[in-house]
Amino acid sequence: MPLAIAFRIESFDELASTQSELRRRLEAGEAVDGLVVRATRQTQGRGRRGRTWTSAEGGSYQTLAVRDPAPPALGRGGSAVAVAVGMAAAFAGYGVRLQVKWPNDLHYRGRKLGGVLTEYVRGHLLVGVGINVANEPPEGGIALRGWDLEGVHGAVLAGIQAGLDGWLDRPGELPQRFAAVDALARTEVRLAVGDGEVHGRAAGIDADGALRVETAEGPVRVRSGTVLAYGDGAPG
Ligand code: BTN
Numbered sequence: 001m002p003l004a005i006a007f008r009i010e011s012f013d014e015l016a017s018t019q020s021e022l023r024r025r026l027e028a029g030e031a032v033d034g035l036v037v038r039a040t041r042q043t044q045g046r047g048r049r050g051r052t053w054t055s056a057e058g059g060s061y062q063t064l065a066v067r068d069p070a071p072p073a074l075g076r077g078g079s080a081v082a083v084a085v086g087m088a089a090a091f092a093g094y095g096v097r098l099q100v101k102w103p104n105d106l107h108y109r110g111r112k113l114g115g116v117l118t119e120y121v122r123g124h125l126l127v128g129v130g131i132n133v134a135n136e137p138p139e140g141g142i143a144l145r146g147w148d149l150e151g152v153h154g155a156v157l158a159g160i161q162a163g164l165d166g167w168l169d170r171p172g173e174l175p176q177r178f179a180a181v182d183a184l185a186r187t188e189v190r191l192a193v194g195d196g197e198v199h200g201r202a203a204g205i206d207a208d209g210a211l212r213v214e215t216a217e218g219p220v221r222v223r224s225g226t227v228l229a230y231g232d233g234a235p236g
Contacts, residue, residue: 002165005066006034007157016044017053018063019117019128026065026121033067033124038153045130048080048104048117049226058134059143060114060152064127064160068120073168075120077223078209080104082174083116083127086163088181090155096144099183101227102202102211106131107183111142125164129156171207178205184230189213193225202230 015021018037026032039061045053055061068074081103088098088106099107106114114131132143133152144152167174179185184202191198191213200215210221 001169003066003069003161003168005064005161007036007064008034009036009038011038011040013040015039015042017042017046017128018061019046019119019126020044022063022065022126023119023121026124026126032065034065036062036064036157038062046117046128047115047130053115053117053130054135054138055130056135058136058149060129060131060133060149060156062129062153062156064157066125066127066164068123068125069168071123072120074125074164076171076208078167078171078174078205078207079118079120079125079127079164080116081178081205081209082167083118083129083160083163085174085177085181086161086166087114087116087129087156087159089162089166089177090159093158094151094155098181100178100181101183101230102205103209105183108142108144111140112137113142113144127160127164129160131156174207174209175205184211184227187231189230190228191222191225192228193222197228198222198225 018039022037041057042055045055047053084100091098101107104116117128119126137143189202200213203212203214210223213220
């Protein structure tokens with residue numbers, strides 16, 4: 001059954017981070033289910049693993065909070081991958097063919113267009129998405145120049161809903177749906193995992209979103225890591 005998300009949107013000119021703002025409110029006891037916090041710019045935008053997400057005016061920056069209907073269903077591994085897959089489906093409807101670089105990068109024409117950040121807090125999933133639109137993308141990135149920002153905001157929310165619905169209703173199908181948009185498929189990858197590195201050939205994901213890597217020593221599953229290089233040696 002689809003998640004019944006009653007979207008409520010609050011927009012701000014400037015926030016430190018839409019993700020941090022929703023987290024703060026949730027931790028303060030506010031009822032945030034269905035709340036979307038949007039900002040024109042963020043001064044301390046957050047990426048995965050404590051990285052900074054540059055958030056100048058012109059981009060799309062928003063976070064949605066969804067209460068888990070059957071805890072810990074939304075807290076399982078794979079939420080960011082599932083949302084990224086939903087994002088690819090939503091943007092395909094506008095003729096934009098996104099690829100997902102495991103686990104949470106949204107690529108367009110081989111370059112990073114945006115990213116997904118998920119956090120499970122107090123029985124809620126916080127889903128933050130940033131997309132380059134009219135802002136200057138970071139080096140090596142790409143933007144949806146000329147796109148209507150409101151249209152992008154809407155496509156992102158549709159993508160989050162599609163991704164979470166598919167993941168909750170048919171969790172076993174995630175590997176197959178990911179395969180259709182997998183930017184790393186069958187390429188040589190080098191990953192930072194914990195204190196070490198994993199080298200090998202990327203071979204899709206498991207149902208819990210872990211990356212499968214065929215290494216010289218045999219198959220390895222990477223639950224959490226960072227792609228350092230892939231394919232022709234492109235930086236991760
Ligand atoms: C990544 O690629 O590492 C994930 C980037 C997620 C950025 C978005 S922008 C809206 C929301 N607020 C944040 O501070 N981060 C997310």
